[in-house]
Amino acid sequence: MDPRIREHAQIIADHSADISDGDNVVINAPAAAEELVVALHEECAERGANPVYMNNSSRASRAFLRNHDGEFETPDHLLAMYEEMDAYIAVRGDVNASETADVDPETNAAHRRAMQPVLEERLSKKWCLTQFPTAGNAQLAGMSTEGYENFVWDAVNLDWDEQYEFQQQMVEILDDADEVHIVAGDETDVTMSVAGNSTLNDKGEKNLPGGEVFTAPVKDSVNGEVHFDMPLYRQGREISGVRVRFEDGRVESYSAERNEEVLDGVFETDEGARYLGELGIGMNRAIDQFTYNMLFDEKMGDTVHMAVGSAYPETVGEENEENESAEHVDMILDMSEDSIIEVDGEVVQRNGTFVFKDDFE
Incomplete structure (x- = not known):
């Protein structure tokens, strides 16, 4: 594992999310960021925290939004999990940054309205949003994969x-x-x-x-x-x-x-x-x-x-x-x-x- 990934995970755990003994931690990340997810689980274990990993798939989100019919409802089961958590870590990292390009904007807006109570609950807890350098995001930025990796690590692993x-x-x-x-x-x-x-x-x-x-x-x-x-x-x-x-x-x-x-x-x-x-x-x-x-x-x-x-x-x-x-x-x-x-x-x-x-x- 690139040592910069472990450095990133340590910064998240100590500086950003302040993960402590007994914390219930939700980690929401795409499969492409698995190495960071692994490093975050190591950090949680060292601090006595309890991690739960949610795989964030833009393809799955697109499938749901394009095939949904009728009004959106607030997902109470997701809200219940956020009510029980102490810290939330969201990791971005795209395989295809344009995956949801063909979802209707009005559908997106309606879904966001239904999700607002979930968002408000999540933002009331300790939380951190970060990035894992993937090839999809490198391509969107017009950079090589290695160049984008260096760019991300230089920006996040600062003093x-x-x-x-x-x-x-x-x-x-x-x-x-x-x-x-x-x-x-x-x-x-x-x-x-x-x-x-x-x-x-x-x-x-x-x-x-x-x-x-x-x-x-x-x-x-x-x-x-x-x-x-x-x-x-x-x-x-x-x-x-x-x-x-x-x-x-x-x-x-x-x-x-x-x-x-x-x-x-x-x-x-x-x-x-x-x-x-x-x-x-x-x-x-x-x-x-x-x-x-x-x-x-x-x-x-x-x-x-x-x-x-x-x-x-x-x-x-x-x-x-x-x-x-x-x-x-x-x-x-x-x-x-x-x-x-x-x-x-x-x-x-x-x-x-x-x-x-x-x-x-």
Whole structure:
């Protein structure tokens, strides 16, 4: 076994999921990630935890969604298992990243609505989402299998304490802020309030890799237009050239140059899917190229991402309304050129360089 796999498993067990003696642990992973699953079982055994392995098959998911007829019901048996667990580890790794490309977007949206109670229960426990480098994801990223393996291990097996200290400088700027203003090129000019909300420092705990700071906009405060110039890969399809116009927080109009119908399914899921739940700033410099994998792409340096749909409760202040939705869809814009982030009228990032870096101009 590649020693980096065991290192990854140890980081998950100690740093991310904090697996302890007696913990009931659910590991949800595809067969392609079996080596990491084996290493995680070793780590659970050493800590006296009780692992259960669920094989996550995109082919099986596709078969269910394409053949299902009628309303979806919340799977109470799955909910019961999550109620009994203490920690949840989800591992991604595709053999075919486009496996679910022919599932109807409306079917996906209906299924997500039915699964929302399960998702909420899972998110109430200790959890970690991570990636195993598979040939399918390497192909999607346009990389060799070996090159993608090196890319993944470099991004996830970081000194997370050092990364935390770097990111904390941006957290301190946003934590006391009122208004954030983002400008990029000629097509992005948007303002939002973050007053009263908390900014979190993602140091590779719930998401591995980490490498972002994120908060929630005040629900009705977002105004302006955004051109998300970096594509996203959702439901097996590439969505590119997304443009969104916000008025008083709500998405009032949108378009996409490719696969706009997938966006239709997102925004029609529920009313909360029409509002922003997250503003995030990527700060992981080990992620140095776009790979069509949001777990990595949203953390990339020189980027900002915004997610329509549910807000993370821990980012929403007591006096503010938490946006709720069965969706949480991140979209990214490039901030490396012709761009600024202003916080309360002061430029804190210009063309990807932060104000606390020596080369800020």
